[in-house]
Amino acid sequence: MNKHGRDIARNAAVVAGATLVSRVLGFVRDMIVAFALGAGVFADAFFVAFRIPNLLRRLFGEGSLTMAFIPVYSRVREEEGEEAAQAMARSAMIWLAVILGGITLAAQVLAWPLTMAIAPGFLRNPELFATTVDLVRICFPYVILICGVALCMGVLNADNHFLAPALSPSVLNVALIGSALFGYRFGYNVAYSMAWGVLLGGVGQWLLQQPYLRRSGFSWRGPWSWRNKGVARMGLLMLPTLFGAAVYQVNILLGTLLASFLPVGSVSYLYYADRLVQFPLGVFGLAISTAALPSLARLAAKGEMEEYDGAMALSLGLTLFISLPAAAGLIGLAGPIVSLLFERGEFSPQAVTATAHALVAYAVGLPFIALARPLVAGFYALEDTRTPVRIAVVCLAANVLLGVLLMVPMAHVGLALAVSLSSLLNFALLHISLARKRKATLVPLAASLKTLALSLGVGLGAYLSASWGLWWLALMPVWVAAYLFLALVLDMAEARLFMDMVRSRVRRGRKRGKA
Known part of the structure; x- marks a missing residue:
């Protein structure tokens, strides 16, 4: 692994560790809000x-x-x-x-x-x-x-x-x-x-x-x-990046607008489901893109484009390595997770079911949302702010069209699925554009297939354990350990990079403890 990969892993570990604390507190917050307010x-x-x-x-x-x-x-x-x-x-x-x-x-x-x-x-x-x-x-x-x-x-x-x-x-x-x-x-x-x-x-x-x-x-x-x-x-x-951010946020607002025409509680179902999907996105997806941007920008400014391509490939590979099994686990355990976190007080069993269905639909798009972030950072590092904006506009139109079409037969679940499908389109267009711009392979096919196969195993195991009472919760570390072990056995670079992130976080924790 080159120096830039280690720098990205080290800085991503800092962001991920701090974000993990925030996300855990966020779940506590949501449990309290669900208890006190419900979904009314x-x-x-x-x-x-x-x-x-x-x-x-x-x-x-x-x-x-x-x-x-x-x-x-x-x-x-x-x-x-x-x-x-x-x-x-x-x-x-x-x-x-x-x-x-x-x-x-x-x-x-x-x-x-x-x-x-x-x-x-x-x-x-x-x-x-x-x-x-x-x-x-x-x-x-x-x-x-x-x-x-x-x-x-x-x-x-x-x-x-x-x-x-x-x-x-x-x-x-x-x-x-x-x-x-x-x-x-x-x-x-x-x-x-x-x-x-x-x-x-x-x-x-x-x-x-x-x-x-x-x-x-x-x-x-x-x-x-x-x-x-x-x-x-x-x-x-800021002008082009502001417009690009506006397109993305308009996407979210249009989802809220459409959900406001659905039965009371639909906005809340989507909110709680989105919060669960945002956990792995925030802890790892955002951490990797945040850490990668300074490194990519420095490499692009110095004209070290081979190193830039390598850093981008490492960022995308690590993002896929983390987000794909996370999505599989959320899909397999959607019902039990929502029930454990929110089913109390005013949050009824019907709300659990509705939220779990939305979670499955959102989780389908989790890897694509995560992968888009380092790709956008890569364009910004090359001082190309127009391409991501053009792609965002196309995906906005796709999300609105899909949302209108799917909300009729699927209610709020259709809106969540529309987000996932438009996120897939966004990733595909960003990846194709940057790969052509750099004339390089950014996501190696062999590594991606290995990640997919291992993630399917995680999803299947999680789904089977969902009917075993609270054993599904106890088995979650087992699925994670098995995934990492098999990835290391397959000699995946992404697994080694992830372990570097973990070791970096542990070393920092020990230093603070001694201080």
């Missing part, structure tokens, strides 16, 4: 209201700002020095606060039409619609806080620090857990209590980043300018 009126209202600031977070924050900020910040620092780079970051933060502050004020005034645009089906239920409008007004300012956190993430990642940004979602989860329990314990409306918890979590996420920024030598005090050249350059790079 107030749950649907909160999920829709919280989705709006999340949309802007991904548009202005992780979706485009960070992608555009890191290369410009790094280049300014290298060419003009540390002070110029910090001045550029301060200037970017001022612009961000002004733009998002204006959007937030507009949202307070236009909350009613904004809610109607994202969930028009809620108009049939006046109580549901009015509650959603109120929650939109409370939740929306979160976008200012979380996009500021995203800019902090860009500064820290450029300094090769990944831990604090990856831990940031844990703070939000703790705030939401605490606010939900507070509301339930003292008899307040849990949806409103959690909406205020969103803002509290945003403040906590911002504060978490500050000690690490100071430790790296960064300070928010100092010169800045409305006309900073670095910010202008970043803005130009």
Whole structure:
């Protein structure tokens, strides 16, 4: 394995470890929300209201700002020095606060039409619609806080620090857990209590980043300018990435819009199922693409294209090696997993069945969603931001068309399946385009077939164990161990890379324990 592969594995291990903590807390949060809210009126209202600031977070924050900020910040620092780079970051933060502050004020005034645009089906239920409008007004300012956190993430990642940004979602989860329990314990409306918890979590996420920024030598005090050249350059790079992120988020919003016309609870079924799929995506899929982008960008900038191709192949191979068995396991154990995590309080057996069906449909597309992320990072590293956007537009149209066609016979499950099918199309187009651009084989067929065969074994074993009571839970580590053992026996490079990730994470944990 080359140095770049080891760097990607080491940094991915940091992100994956911190994200694992966040995802576990996220499941605790969802269990508490399922217990306190179930899948009814107030749950649907909160999920829709919280989705709006999340949309802007991904548009202005992780979706485009960070992608555009890191290369410009790094280049300014290298060419003009540390002070110029910090001045550029301060200037970017001022612009961000002004733009998002204006959007937030507009949202307070236009909350009613904004809610109607994202969930028009809620108009049939006046109580549901009015509650959603109120929650939109409370939740929306979160976008200012979380996009500021995203800019902090860009500064820290450029300094090769990944831990604090990856831990940031844990703070939000703790705030939401605490606010939900507070509301339930003292008899307040849990949806409103959690909406205020969103803002509290945003403040906590911002504060978490500050000690690490100071430790790296960064300070928010100092010169800045409305006309900073670095910010202008970043803005130009953001335009295509912003549009690409917008296409992806519109995809999600259209899914919510279509689900609002289905029976009450459909939005919540899709939400809980999506949360389960996002666990492996967040812990490993996002970790690998986050860690790969800086390495790919450096290699492309230096013109070391053979190393670039090798790093990309390793990233894709590792992503497939992790995501494919995860998808198989989720499909095989969909019912038991949903029941174990959510079947209590207001979350009925009918809700378990409906959510499990959505989970199976989402899990089909999990590997393709995961594989698309390093491919997009590869295009950005080559400073090609247009190709992913064009492909995203095509896949948006495909998702809408498939969603409309499938929701009639399959209800909310059809919407989840439409996402998976459009994700398959997205991966295929991205892979074909980048492979042609580089004239290289990015995903070796032999390794992919081995991964597929082993994953089918994991899925079959999981499915058979689903009827053995809680033995399915005890056997999960067995399937993982068997998968890794057989992969190592087959001498798969992806298995060795994954073990390097694990060893790197363990070594860091031991060092912290000794300290």
